Amino acid sequence: MKSSFLAWILRMNLIKRWSPMHLVKEENVAEHSHQVAVIAHLLATVKNVYCGGKLNPETAATIALYHEVSETKLQDINHVTKYSSPALTEEFKKIEELAEVECLKSLPEKLQPLFEELLVQRKVDKEYKKLVKAADVITAYFKACDEMKFQNPEFTTVKERLGLKIEDYKKDMPEVELFMEFFEQGCLASLDELSN
Numbered sequence: 001m002k003s004s005f006l007a008w009i010l011r012m013n014l015i016k017r018w019s020p021m022h023l024v025k026e027e028n029v030a031e032h033s034h035q036v037a038v039i040a041h042l043l044a045t046v047k048n049v050y051c052g053g054k055l056n057p058e059t060a061a062t063i064a065l066y067h068e069v070s071e072t073k074l075q076d077i078n079h080v081t082k083y084s085s086p087a088l089t090e091e092f093k094k095i096e097e098l099a100e101v102e103c104l105k106s107l108p109e110k111l112q113p114l115f116e117e118l119l120v121q122r123k124v125d126k127e128y129k130k131l132v133k134a135a136d137v138i139t140a141y142f143k144a145c146d147e148m149k150f151q152n153p154e155f156t157t158v159k160e161r162l163g164l165k166i167e168d169y170k171k172d173m174p175e176v177e178l179f180m181e182f183f184e185q186g187c188l189a190s191l192d193e194l195s196n
């Protein structure tokens with residue numbers, strides 16, 4: 001069987017995020033997924049080392065790499081659109097799952113069972129899914145902070161909304177609080193500040 005799976009994944013760098021918002025610096029789904037994977041790996045490691053967790057950081061990173069796989073078929077759907085009403089959100093989730101299953105089925109048949117719990121979000125282990133979602137929010141928060149640093153008012157309410165979500169995660173995920181304590185200041189620093 002010839003597979004189109006990798007070809008779709010390799011097109012993630014062509015899918016722009018944050019449409020239809022004005023951006024100082026464009027971002028694509030491939031770079032976003034990479035950043036979410038790095039943060040998910042760090043979050044899982046922090047959870048294990050400091051909070052008695054038992055997660056596999058490599059599994060968390062792999063799930064994060066594929067968490068936007070539906071966008072290879074659908075493009076990025078803006079948060080405002082996707083969550084504008086409960087009914088619309090439910091329909092978008094159904095369409096996303098159809099796209100995830102289509103991506104899964106593009107793999108050779110013997111590989112499909114090994115990828116189902118990575119690609120189809122409904123099948124992802126709940127603890128890993130929550131951790132990857134937190135990593136996703138943190139990544140978007142840092143992006144909003146970066147845009148604000150360059151005086152882009154389009155991201156004012158985005159930063160506020162995501163900051164509140166991070167505060168919610170901190171309440172029952174101590175690894176998120178530690179992660180932000182360890183890494184937030186550095187991620188928001190200038191190159192000169194980092195060098196010092």
